[in-house]
Amino acid sequence: MTYATETRDLTRIFKRKPKRHLLKRKSAKKNEKENGGPVTALDHVNLTIKEGELFGLLGPNGAGKTTLIKVLCTLLLPTSGSAYVAGFDVSKEVNQIRRKINMVSGGETSGYGLLTTRENIWMFSQFYGIPSKVAKERIDELMHTFGLYDKKNVKVRTLSTGERQKMNMIRGFVTDPEILFLDEPTLGLDVNASRTIREYIMNWVRKREHKTVLLTTHYMMEAEMMCDRVAIIDRGRILALDTPANLKRMIRKESTVQLEVDTLKSTAPIGGIKGIGNFSSKDDIAHGTTNLTIIVEDESAISDIMSAITAQGSRIRSMRKTDPTLEDVFISMVGKGLEE
Amino acid sequence: MFKQAAWLGWEMDSNWTEPGLFLIYSIIKPVAGAFILVLMSFVALFIGTGNPDLGKSAMFAYLFVGNAFFIYVASVLFGCFQVIQSDREWYQTIRYVYMSPINFYTYIVGRAASKVLLATIATAVTLAFGVFALHIDLSMSLWDIPLFLAVMVIGLLCVVAIGLCLAGLSFLTAKHTHGLAEGIPGMFYLFCGVIFPLSVLPGWGQSVGRALPITYWLEAIRRLILPSSQIAQVTTGLEQRDLAGIIALLLISTAFFFLLSILLFRMTEYLARKAGIIDMTTNY
Numbered sequence: 001m002t003y004a005t006e007t008r009d010l011t012r013i014f015k016r017k018p019k020r021h022l023l024k025r026k027s028a029k030k031n032e033k034e035n036g037g038p039v040t041a042l043d044h045v046n047l048t049i050k051e052g053e054l055f056g057l058l059g060p061n062g063a064g065k066t067t068l069i070k071v072l073c074t075l076l077l078p079t080s081g082s083a084y085v086a087g088f089d090v091s092k093e094v095n096q097i098r099r100k101i102n103m104v105s106g107g108e109t110s111g112y113g114l115l116t117t118r119e120n121i122w123m124f125s126q127f128y129g130i131p132s133k134v135a136k137e138r139i140d141e142l143m144h145t146f147g148l149y150d151k152k153n154v155k156v157r158t159l160s161t162g163e164r165q166k167m168n169m170i171r172g173f174v175t176d177p178e179i180l181f182l183d184e185p186t187l188g189l190d191v192n193a194s195r196t197i198r199e200y201i202m203n204w205v206r207k208r209e210h211k212t213v214l215l216t217t218h219y220m221m222e223a224e225m226m227c228d229r230v231a232i233i234d235r236g237r238i239l240a241l242d243t244p245a246n247l248k249r250m251i252r253k254e255s256t257v258q259l260e261v262d263t264l265k266s267t268a269p270i271g272g273i274k275g276i277g278n279f280s281s282k283d284d285i286a287h288g289t290t291n292l293t294i295i296v297e298d299e300s301a302i303s304d305i306m307s308a309i310t311a312q313g314s315r316i317r318s319m320r321k322t323d324p325t326l327e328d329v330f331i332s333m334v335g336k337g338l339e340e
Numbered sequence: 341m342f343k344q345a346a347w348l349g350w351e352m353d354s355n356w357t358e359p360g361l362f363l364i365y366s367i368i369k370p371v372a373g374a375f376i377l378v379l380m381s382f383v384a385l386f387i388g389t390g391n392p393d394l395g396k397s398a399m400f401a402y403l404f405v406g407n408a409f410f411i412y413v414a415s416v417l418f419g420c421f422q423v424i425q426s427d428r429e430w431y432q433t434i435r436y437v438y439m440s441p442i443n444f445y446t447y448i449v450g451r452a453a454s455k456v457l458l459a460t461i462a463t464a465v466t467l468a469f470g471v472f473a474l475h476i477d478l479s480m481s482l483w484d485i486p487l488f489l490a491v492m493v494i495g496l497l498c499v500v501a502i503g504l505c506l507a508g509l510s511f512l513t514a515k516h517t518h519g520l521a522e523g524i525p526g527m528f529y530l531f532c533g534v535i536f537p538l539s540v541l542p543g544w545g546q547s548v549g550r551a552l553p554i555t556y557w558l559e560a561i562r563r564l565i566l567p568s569s570q571i572a573q574v575t576t577g578l579e580q581r582d583l584a585g586i587i588a589l590l591l592i593s594t595a596f597f598f599l600l601s602i603l604l605f606r607m608t609e610y611l612a613r614k615a616g617i618i619d620m621t622t623n624y
């Protein structure tokens with residue numbers, strides 16, 4: 001059986017960080033200097049995704065998720081190693097691949113502003129050779145599902161960001177691809193729209209045979225709730241790959257303690273405590289607190305943690321032990337949270 | 341798929357809520373552009389020759405026809421160049437078009453098709469103005485019409501081929517490299533005998549002109565639509581060749597540019613994928 005996608009020692013190095021013109025000139029220059037060298041966006045990635053899977057790639061910003069998607073979508077060549085989609089080589093057999101895939105990337109507002117929503121989606125469907133009538137029926141149906149039907153004859157340039165994102169989601173589904181790549185599909189969407197999209201994706205994979213979705217996200221909950229298997233990625237490397245349940249089982253013998261304390265001057269003393277694994281800390285300036293998530297390997301460490309905090313004159317406002325989440329798995333492996 | 345790309349191009353070029361605005365942008369602007377250049381040469385010629393009846397001057401007819409048909413070159417080249425730039429920076433759709441099964445090369449030709457149509461109208465308007473207001477003699481025998489149409493088709497293919505070369509290059513260039521979009525047509529303007537004959541150029545310039553298909557295209561058109569008495573008065577630098585020879589050169593150089601465009605496209609596309617800049621935006 002061929003896999004939906006397969007990578008072998010896939011590595012992608014960028015010569016330099018992209019310039020961010022959004023930043024002020026001065027700081028852009030400084031940034032360039034600081035981050036001057038080459039960036040390894042994907043570092044010997046070996047990943048196979050099976051046909052019919054809803055596969056999640058979970059990692060913080062800059063982990064290499066988008067880069068992997070771009071390589072698989074034939075937009076970007078690997079620096080070394082290889083990648084296959086539906087059994088075809090992304091470097092050489094692009095035409096065979098392109099017929100079978102589609103991609104949607106969240107949090108962006110692409111689209112031909114001067115076309116109507118429906119025309120815009122229709123046009124892309126035509127690039128895939130979908131019979132026009134079939135395409136139009138699918139578009140209407142999808143527009144109903146995503147709550148965009150009343151905007152079907154509206155110019156794309158007048159759509160809100162969220163509406164454009166829904167339009168692009170429809171653009172992805174309308175070609176009925178064998179493999180669909182979704183890059184942070186719910187980024188920036190409101191709760192309701194996110195839920196609709198998540199449910200649609202799950203149904204789409206589960207109700208049809210042979211449909212594969214590779215979804216990237218930095219929302220732990222999204223990966224946990226939706227995906228059959230999840231790969232955790234950071235700095236271009238796959239750190240773990242399993243079902244969400246098995247990933248959490250990896251740290252089950254450990255427990256997670258969450259503390260809310262007065263803003264800590266330093267978290268260094270906590271790192272030195274015996275019996276704890278990795279931890280993450282996030283300052284909440286508005287409340288003058290620090291939120292700590294600590295993977296505790298040995299319960300007796302908890303009292304040491306508490307005294308390390310009070311020794312700084314900081315008050316413990318709350319503390320609870322929680323069931324491990326995928327974020328905890330990430331913290332235990334990387335030593336920082338997903339959104340840091 | 342060509343059809344949809346052409347449709348998109350047409351929607352973009354014609355999508356003005358005001359038909360008046362549409363006319364101004366798509367037709368009057370290129371026509372006016374051609375006229376500014378005509379006017380400049382008019383003045384230059386007048387100073388040079390002191391001849392007040394320029395409408396009847398062979399030299400003036402020569403440059404007028406060159407300018408009118410150059411509208412094709414300018415607008416199709418710009419159209420091709422701008423496809424990648426606008427899809428990349430403005431609509432941000434390039435990655436979705438690029439990763440779809442449509443051949444990007446076909447896509448660009450499709451998008452430029454509406455430019456050909458609009459340029460045809462603009463050129464016709466310019467010529468009509470020349471004939472009726474400036475009394476330029478245009479004469480073509482009925483027998484020559486099929487040949488003229490054939491020359492037009494080859495010439496357009498040739499302009500599209502050059503446009504595709506430009507589009508290929510723009511895979512690798514950022515938005516501010518507009519120099520490419522203006523510089524290359526400018527080069528054709530200087531070297532292809534648009535506004536003055538090849539014979540005016542220094543030796544190396546003439547060699548450049550002789551290597552460019554636009555030179556032969558414009559020459560063939562002039563020989564077909566201007567009276568032969570006028571043609572004979574202008575030292576074009578191409579008189580040693582008969583019309584058949586000119587058309588043969590046009591065909592050969594057009595074929596060459598098509599091959600070049602395909603090679604360039606393959607190469608720049610590969611380099612852009614390698615560098616990860618297919619869908620780069622300059623972000624400002």
Ligand SMILES: Nc1ncnc2c1ncn2[C@@H]1O[C@H](COP(=O)(O)OP(=O)(O)O)[C@@H](O)[C@H]1O
Nearest residue numbers: 014016017018041061062063064065066067616
């Ligand atoms: N076109 C590019 N040029 C240079 N560096 C890039 C480019 N695209 C991504 N990178 C770098 O590669 C790394 C991974 O980026 P990306 O794949 O976008 O991460 P993610 O999608 O997980 O947030 C980051 O450090 C990013 O700055």
Ligand SMILES: [Mg+2]
Nearest residue numbers: 065066067183
């Ligand atoms: Mg990303």
